[in-house]
Structures are given as structure tokens and as C-alpha cells.
Amino acid sequence: MSRFSAGDRVRIRVEQTLFHSRVPAYVRGRTGVIERVLPEFVIPEDDAWGRLWQGGRRETLYRVQLHQAETWSGYRGQPGDTHELEIFEHWLEPAKETP
Amino acid sequence: MTTSQHDMPTVHPSAADAEGGGEFEILETAVRELAIVHGYFSAADHRQWLEWMDAATPALGAKLVARAWVDPAYKERALANGTAAAQEIGINMYDRDPLVVMANTPQVHNLVVCTLCSCYPRPVLGLAPDWYKSPSYRRRAVRWPRALLAEFGTIIPPEVEIRVHDSNANMRYLVLPMRPEGTEGWTEDQLAKIVTRDCMIGVALPSAHSAPA
Numbered sequence: 001m002s003r004f005s006a007g008d009r010v011r012i013r014v015e016q017t018l019f020h021s022r023v024p025a026y027v028r029g030r031t032g033v034i035e036r037v038l039p040e041f042v043i044p045e046d047d048a049w050g051r052l053w054q055g056g057r058r059e060t061l062y063r064v065q066l067h068q069a070e071t072w073s074g075y076r077g078q079p080g081d082t083h084e085l086e087i088f089e090h091w092l093e094p095a096k097e098t099p
Numbered sequence: 100m101t102t103s104q105h106d107m108p109t110v111h112p113s114a115a116d117a118e119g120g121g122e123f124e125i126l127e128t129a130v131r132e133l134a135i136v137h138g139y140f141s142a143a144d145h146r147q148w149l150e151w152m153d154a155a156t157p158a159l160g161a162k163l164v165a166r167a168w169v170d171p172a173y174k175e176r177a178l179a180n181g182t183a184a185a186q187e188i189g190i191n192m193y194d195r196d197p198l199v200v201m202a203n204t205p206q207v208h209n210l211v212v213c214t215l216c217s218c219y220p221r222p223v224l225g226l227a228p229d230w231y232k233s234p235s236y237r238r239r240a241v242r243w244p245r246a247l248l249a250e251f252g253t254i255i256p257p258e259v260e261i262r263v264h265d266s267n268a269n270m271r272y273l274v275l276p277m278r279p280e281g282t283e284g285w286t287e288d289q290l291a292k293i294v295t296r297d298c299m300i301g302v303a304l305p306s307a308h309s310a311p312a
Contacts, residue, residue, distance in 0.1 A: 086267055
């Protein structure tokens with residue numbers, strides 16, 4: 001059962017990683033919205049150690065949409081420009097509402 | 100006796116080429132031969148994968164786009180499940196990575212990049228062009244997409260949202276461009292000819308005048 005649904009606001013966690021995570025540094029700590037729930041896959045942290053076919057932990061993958069202007073300081077495009085990427089569930093947490 | 104860098108024996112690059120390439124190719128050969136010896140796959144399997152990979156070209160993606168332009172029900176299926184829609188028209192989705200089709204609209208222009216490596220929808224587009232794999236494209240597509248698109252001659256109006264798709268993990272992305280003006284009444288085959296690789300990555304837009312002579 002996936003933890004998040006389309007439309008949920010989520011924050012991409014800031015974690016130390018030793019090796020392979022497929023979470024680009026430029027989105028860590030950023031907040032976005034789940035655009036769609038994708039299938040489950042073996043997480044990269046296990047895939048990297050040869051556990052793709054045997055014993056790798058599987059998790060739901062999510063497509064997360066973010067605003068370019070919030071990701072990059074000094075973004076020179078348009079305010080409505082967005083970007084999306086795929087993030088595994090353990091890298092996401094519910095976004096705290098800003099007061 | 101003096102020696103200098105100039106006097107040292109060197110391996111001429113063409114000699115390495117004649118032996119089958121550089122260090123990554125040697126590494127690939129070694130790992131492949133080990134995998135075959137240990138029974139992970141056979142030499143015939145490997146040959147067939149190469150043949151599948153080389154057989155895929157952007158003409159396959161163009162067929163999918165042209166079908167979606169003439170058949171709204173097919174377009175809906177393609178947006179819901181790109182892999183199934185590709186298989187429906189006979190495309191061999193040999194690499195098992197699920198395909199997502201992203202439609203351009205009057206409000207949104209989609210652009211695909213893989214910032215972490217060079218993930219690319221090979222079964223529908225063939226092998227990626229060199230520029231797609233370059234660090235320059237990868238870092239700028241996500242950081243300065245409008246300026247990058249302008250270098251390709253593609254100017255997206257300010258009121259249109261640019262949506263950059265980082266193909267950073269398990270899915271693969273194909274852009275479904277908008278059908279251009281001036282193509283009313285065209286057949287599916289005529290339409291497919293103006294759908295180029297670059298249109299399906301999102302760095303260009305199709306035009307009724309872009310068909311090859």
C-alpha cells in the first residue's frame with residue numbers, strides 16, 4: 001500500500017548517502033506535489049549491491065512535480081515553469097504546512 | 100643518455116581501435132564473456148539484444164505519435180500506459196522499463212533529460228544522440244531550459260509552462276508533440292515523417308514543412 005497519493009504535498013528528504021540512491025542533490029530538501037503514483041521497484045540502494053533479482057527491498061516510486069523558481073535561486077525562466085522527477089517512498093515525507 | 104616523454108614508446112590510438120576499442124569496451128567484453136561462461140545468458144541472447152537495440156529507431160516513436168494524432172482513443176491509451184500502447188502497434192519493448200508518454204498542450208511544453216546518466220526510451224527512439232548524454236545538455240536542460248531550447252531554435256512563448264522531466268530512475272519518457280497546422284487530411288504515414296527524434300525528446304517542434312524531401 002503506497003503511503004502517498006496524487007496531489008499530496010511532500011518534502012524530499014535530506015539524507016547522507018554512501019553510494020547509489022538516484023535522488024539528485026538539486027532536489028534534496030525541496031517540496032513538491034505527487035504528480036502520479038508509479039509502480040513498485042527495487043530501491044536503488046539495494047539494486048546497487050546486486051539485489052535487483054534477489055531480496056532487494058521494493059518500494060513505491062512517485063513522480064514529484066516541483067516549481068523551477070523554488071528549486072533554483074535566480075531562475076531566469078517563467079514563474080509557471082516546473083520540473084518533475086521520480087523519487088522512492090523512503091525519500092519522501094509529508095510537507096509541513098508553512099504558517 | 101637522456102630520455103624524454105617524446106622518446107617513450109606510445110600506443111598509437113589506431114592500434115587500440117584495431118584491437119577493439121578502449122578500456123570500457125575491454126571491460127564490457129570481459130564481463131560479457133564471464134556472464135556467458137557462468138550461464139547468465141548465452142552468446143546468442145547477447146547477439147539478439149544487440150540486434151533489437153540496433154533495430155529500434157525514432158521511426159517507431161513517430162508511428163506512435165502519428166497514431167495518437169489520428170486516433171483520440173489510442174492517444175488516451177498511450178497517455179494512460181505508454182508501454183501497452185507501444186506494444187499495441189507492434190513495438191518490441193525489449194528493455195522492460197515502463198514508458199510514459201507526455202503530451203504537449205497549448206499550456207505545457209515537455210522536455211526530457213536524464214541528469215544522473217543518460218536514460219532514454221531506446222525501444223521507441225533507438226540509441227540516444229551524443230548531445231543527450233553530454234554533461235552540458237544534462238545540467239542545463241534542468242537549470243536553464245528556455246535558454247537551452249533557444250539554442251535548438253525552439254522558442255517557447257512565456258505563457259507556456261516548460262515542464263522538464265528528469266528521467267532519473269525507472270521510467271522512460273516520450274514527448275507527444277502537438278499536431279502542427281497545415282497537416283489536415285494527411286495520412287498516418289505522412290504525419291509520421293514529420294515527427295522527428297528531437298520532437299519526441301522535446302527540444303524541437305514538428306512542422307508541416309519539416310518532412311524530408
